[in-house]
Amino acid sequence: MSVSDFEQRRKRILELIIEAYVASAAPVGSEYVSKKLRSSLSPATIRNIMVDLEEAGLLEQPHTSAGRVPTDRGYRYYVDAVMDVHHLPQEELRQMAALIEPPELDVEELLERSGEALSQLTQQAAFVVAPTVKQSTMKQVELVPLGVRKILCVMVANEEIVSSSVVEVTEPMTRDEAAALARFMTTELAGLPFGGLLESLERRMLAQSDSFYHLVKRSLDILQHALSTEPEERLLLEGASYVIAQPEFLRDPRKAQELLRGLDAEDVLLQRLRQDAGGEGVRVRIGREVQVPGLDECSYLTASFAIHDEAIGGLGVLGPRRMDYRRMRALVEGMSRCVTDVLSRWERESS
Amino acid sequence: MSVSDFEQRRKRILELIIEAYVASAAPVGSEYVSKKLRSSLSPATIRNIMVDLEEAGLLEQPHTSAGRVPTDRGYRYYVDAVMDVHHLPQEELRQMAALIEPPELDVEELLERSGEALSQLTQQAAFVVAPTVKQSTMKQVELVPLGVRKILCVMVANEEIVSSSVVEVTEPMTRDEAAALARFMTTELAGLPFGGLLESLERRMLAQSDSFYHLVKRSLDILQHALSTEPEERLLLEGASYVIAQPEFLRDPRKAQELLRGLDAEDVLLQRLRQDAGGEGVRVRIGREVQVPGLDECSYLTASFAIHDEAIGGLGVLGPRRMDYRRMRALVEGMSRCVTDVLSRWERESS
DNA sequence: ATTAGCACTCTATTTTACTGAGTGCTAACA
DNA sequence: TGTTAGCACTCAGTAAAATAGAGTGCTAAT
Numbered sequence: 199m200s201v202s203d204f205e206q207r208r209k210r211i212l213e214l215i216i217e218a219y220v221a222s223a224a225p226v227g228s229e230y231v232s233k234k235l236r237s238s239l240s241p242a243t244i245r246n247i248m249v250d251l252e253e254a255g256l257l258e259q260p261h262t263s264a265g266r267v268p269t270d271r272g273y274r275y276y277v278d279a280v281m282d283v284h285h286l287p288q289e290e291l292r293q294m295a296a297l298i299e300p301p302e303l304d305v306e307e308l309l310e311r312s313g314e315a316l317s318q319l320t321q322q323a324a325f326v327v328a329p330t331v332k333q334s335t336m337k338q339v340e341l342v343p344l345g346v347r348k349i350l351c352v353m354v355a356n357e358e359i360v361s362s363s364v365v366e367v368t369e370p371m372t373r374d375e376a377a378a379l380a381r382f383m384t385t386e387l388a389g390l391p392f393g394g395l396l397e398s399l400e401r402r403m404l405a406q407s408d409s410f411y412h413l414v415k416r417s418l419d420i421l422q423h424a425l426s427t428e429p430e431e432r433l434l435l436e437g438a439s440y441v442i443a444q445p446e447f448l449r450d451p452r453k454a455q456e457l458l459r460g461l462d463a464e465d466v467l468l469q470r471l472r473q474d475a476g477g478e479g480v481r482v483r484i485g486r487e488v489q490v491p492g493l494d495e496c497s498y499l500t501a502s503f504a505i506h507d508e509a510i511g512g513l514g515v516l517g518p519r520r521m522d523y524r525r526m527r528a529l530v531e532g533m534s535r536c537v538t539d540v541l542s543r544w545e546r547e548s549s
Numbered sequence: 550m551s552v553s554d555f556e557q558r559r560k561r562i563l564e565l566i567i568e569a570y571v572a573s574a575a576p577v578g579s580e581y582v583s584k585k586l587r588s589s590l591s592p593a594t595i596r597n598i599m600v601d602l603e604e605a606g607l608l609e610q611p612h613t614s615a616g617r618v619p620t621d622r623g624y625r626y627y628v629d630a631v632m633d634v635h636h637l638p639q640e641e642l643r644q645m646a647a648l649i650e651p652p653e654l655d656v657e658e659l660l661e662r663s664g665e666a667l668s669q670l671t672q673q674a675a676f677v678v679a680p681t682v683k684q685s686t687m688k689q690v691e692l693v694p695l696g697v698r699k700i701l702c703v704m705v706a707n708e709e710i711v712s713s714s715v716v717e718v719t720e721p722m723t724r725d726e727a728a729a730l731a732r733f734m735t736t737e738l739a740g741l742p743f744g745g746l747l748e749s750l751e752r753r754m755l756a757q758s759d760s761f762y763h764l765v766k767r768s769l770d771i772l773q774h775a776l777s778t779e780p781e782e783r784l785l786l787e788g789a790s791y792v793i794a795q796p797e798f799l800r801d802p803r804k805a806q807e808l809l810r811g812l813d814a815e816d817v818l819l820q821r822l823r824q825d826a827g828g829e830g831v832r833v834r835i836g837r838e839v840q841v842p843g844l845d846e847c848s849y850l851t852a853s854f855a856i857h858d859e860a861i862g863g864l865g866v867l868g869p870r871r872m873d874y875r876r877m878r879a880l881v882e883g884m885s886r887c888v889t890d891v892l893s894r895w896e897r898e899s900s
Numbered sequence: 901a902t903t904a905g906c907a908c909t910c911t912a913t914t915t916t917a918c919t920g921a922g923t924g925c926t927a928a929c930a
Numbered sequence: 931t932g933t934t935a936g937c938a939c940t941c942a943g944t945a946a947a948a949t950a951g952a953g954t955g956c957t958a959a960t
Binding site: 302338340347352360366427436442448449452454455459548 | 654655716790794802
């Protein structure tokens, strides 16, 4: 028997064990696997292979006389090298898009709906890392005087992402002054990424004491406040109850509590998710790879959604390590496609 | 012994039982109560009174040979007629205000921080029913053309509450047209409650086919879309893990799951909370009174916060029925005061 | 009206025994 | 050399039985 055949067989058996364990939440024994293979191999042989897989760190035994359970590394190997990639058929994608598209052009609601739908479809917790202007590029500024010394600063990143915040200024400003200043800011700053806005203005202020000094100073004042109010990113989280309902958590209330703690600390979770939510395709984090306190018994999958081929946010699914990665992958990928499609359709229709 | 003395004694004993149960989460026996009363009454006497209280529906026994546990009605009676009302001292209120006041004038963040602080202080779940323009009165409209047929519609309710949404219009609009229309809308609609805005415009359109017909029609178009995008209210929820950590839920994972389900269905919860979050003072809902599926083993307290003496939102605490209502009442009241104070201080400072 | 005394009830805990799934190992086999 | 039957062994999970003890309700005395 060739080495490749040998490897094939190990993969097949790992696959069977993982799929059975995902379905049943109970350790998987050699007899079950043997039967599934239509008796092409006896339980004893399976056991030998299982020992191999265990030594390779892909499986483990909860106790001496139990079946096997996948380890983090086992799942990882399964995800990377064993499971076949499944894509949702066009038809389902269309249904999904219809499900999540809100009656009005409203990114916020589109994302909320995506989260809800994803959570429903996967029966897991779903999350959306929603974009804010800060990741994006400045396009336009508007200033609206509200009270005596309050102005509303509206910053437009693109047609879909708008930020508005109330800023208090030291000296009152007339409507016309505000309009002029806004025009100045727009011409000066349009095209620049939000990240470098303040630095750019500061540099300008130092460099030349020109006739615009006053305008630059005022712009800087306002932007500083407006940007400090703006969050980096927002996290929408939906369907934690699905995860709690999984047997691993029902059996052990402490784990349930830990899970909730982890999800409650949104900042930490968000911090971690943004690292993965940017790139191409679907990323998978398994168990300890998650690296978030309280969530080390969980896994998540992320994918990004984009406008103009540029990723502006991410979405995904979070659940127990024991999840159907194949299906989850397909659904997360599908949903990210859907959101991207709807966004770009909006873009197209309105131009 | 007078009837009043009799009643006093019953109250005292109910109080002791509830307070002991709140602290220990275990049924309370007659001996414990007797000891707490410095042996002014023997356990046997206490038992007689306990039978009374049980017949009155204020206590119940988990089983024949256990101590007593308060019923919903028992807690209700305690809250309404037994416990003394406690107010936070000025000093603590000041500390609280310092804790929640964000570095920038930003209602959103003020409310988020209030929720977090309240959750921390009470070690329960905390919620904030955040205001949106829809509850309020129109003050000003601005229209900013974005794309070809997209305009940003900014509606100001007061200096703190601003709504902005992207609206798609059928015919393109120049900057000047937009400015004119916004001016028209502001003069026409300022002072009207958002609720009646559309009706008011519709009436006007029917009544007179004046020279403004076109402007009215355009206003209506835009407002319809802008308002439909705007949510009625938003719910911030913080610290669910504190509640899950309570022994009643740790002991029984099913109850934990039910709880999570209830909290996950934000719409239902929000719907219920807004009913209570408007009025004066602190409201308490206990157990089945909560009337939200999945949360019938919980209680919540709400209070409102206001600008210009008008309630614009609510906040409160949600936890197991077995909670320290006295302390919770004081903290919820204090937090609502704090938020109201900070808001009105902002108002004052900027005028 | 209050209380001491006591039998009684019922949960929770511990103990013990038992079952059975699944393993690892050995020896035989192809 | 890979595969397999056979078998002793391990160990979680369950059930049954015994025990402890907290707390009650009732009665009769004060």
